[in-house]
Amino acid sequence: MKQISVIGCGTMGNGIAQTFALFEFKVKLYDISLNNLDNAKKTILRNLERMVNKEVITHSELEKTSENITYTNDINSVVNSDLVIEAVSENIEIKESIFKELDGKCPEKTIIASNTSSISITKLANATKRKDKVIGMHFMNPVPIMKLVEVINSTHTSKETTNIILDLSKKLNKIPLTVNDYPGFISNRILMPMINEAIEALDQGVANVKNIDGIMKLGMGHPMGPLQLADLIGLDVCKSILEVMLNGLKNEKYRPNKLLVDLVNEGKLGIKSGEGFYDYTNSRKAEFVSKRFCQ
Ligand SMILES: NC(=O)c1ccc[n+]([C@@H]2O[C@H](COP(=O)([O-])OP(=O)(O)OC[C@H]3O[C@@H](n4cnc5c(N)ncnc54)[C@H](O)[C@@H]3O)[C@@H](O)[C@H]2O)c1
Numbered sequence: 032m033k034q035i036s037v038i039g040c041g042t043m044g045n046g047i048a049q050t051f052a053l054f055e056f057k058v059k060l061y062d063i064s065l066n067n068l069d070n071a072k073k074t075i076l077r078n079l080e081r082m083v084n085k086e087v088i089t090h091s092e093l094e095k096t097s098e099n100i101t102y103t104n105d106i107n108s109v110v111n112s113d114l115v116i117e118a119v120s121e122n123i124e125i126k127e128s129i130f131k132e133l134d135g136k137c138p139e140k141t142i143i144a145s146n147t148s149s150i151s152i153t154k155l156a157n158a159t160k161r162k163d164k165v166i167g168m169h170f171m172n173p174v175p176i177m178k179l180v181e182v183i184n185s186t187h188t189s190k191e192t193t194n195i196i197l198d199l200s201k202k203l204n205k206i207p208l209t210v211n212d213y214p215g216f217i218s219n220r221i222l223m224p225m226i227n228e229a230i231e232a233l234d235q236g237v238a239n240v241k242n243i244d245g246i247m248k249l250g251m252g253h254p255m256g257p258l259q260l261a262d263l264i265g266l267d268v269c270k271s272i273l274e275v276m277l278n279g280l281k282n283e284k285y286r287p288n289k290l291l292v293d294l295v296n297e298g299k300l301g302i303k304s305g306e307g308f309y310d311y312t313n314s315r316k317a318e319f320v321s322k323r324f325c326q
Contacts, residue, residue, distance in 0.1 A: 036109035039119035046174025134159035162187035214279030262301030
């Protein structure tokens with residue numbers, strides 16, 4: 032495993048690219064949006080500079096890491112990779128079409144992984160002719176910091192593919208844990224109902240934004256409250272994951288609540304759009320509650 036490609040350079044894609052590059056892999060980061068590629072480059076540089084300031088890495092490591100990443104909007108330049116990790120929007124049609132295209136273009140040896148939060152890895156594998164080499168490699172946000180990689184085996188994934196991905200995750204200083212292919216896997220099956228419930232409680236006026244988050248931080252020892260976490264993940268991503276679980280597990284308890292749907296329809300997606308439950312105009316930290324939720 033030397034050459035890695037990442038498809039999609041949003042919240043997760045740029046973190047995945049940065050992490051591989053830091054561990055001396057050559058990375059091609061592909062996206063259809065030149066604007067997003069430009070933002071990804073700035074985000075990665077800002078993160079690496081922060082690591083230099085905190086003396087986690089040296090300036091020469093920053094330079095080497097930056098040199099390890101190539102940014103591209105040409106999908107043909109990612110085909111000669113040992114591993115391609117798809118991290119585009121949480122939409123099955125988009126993902127299936129990318130898997131199909133990659134399968135047609137990549138050599139037989141290439142493993143194709145998805146960073147999906149909830150979509151069936153078996154369905155994505157079925158879009159290819161290399162079902163044994165398709166796997167879920169679910170990184171957590173923010174990727175450079177979070178230790179877990181949730182590794183999802185489809186019904187077709189070979190033992191060899193799983194072992195390669197487990198070893199590779201360890202080389203990134205991560206801890207891989209394997210799960211089977213059910214909607215939302217384990218992480219989001221448990222996390223998303225909590226986030227949905229927190230939004231419902233806010234909508235019912237049980238408590239305000241800061242107190243809901245404060246109660247879960249102080250009372251349950253969570254490092255971040257559920258509303259702040261929803262803003263970090265992206266409210267559109269939360270809604271999509273809940274919908275995949277609702278349709279896949281056929282249980283109404285996963286239906287995204289109305290306030291979440293309204294915010295997404297209004298373009299309030301959390302940190303990435305500048306506003307969600309908090310306002311990020313003056314700070315990327317969740318310091319200021321969005322005007323909408325200030326009584
Ligand atoms: N946000 C999180 O906290 C989080 C955590 C774990 C996993 N995930 C999963 O990671 C994936 C990406 O999520 P994100 O939050 O980074 O999304 P995002 O909205 O921040 O970024 C998605 C990127 O995909 C690009 N894209 C869309 N269609 C494309 C195509 N056809 N070809 C190439 N690029 C395309 C977009 O231009 C955008 O840059 C999703 O499957 C999501 O469920 C997200």
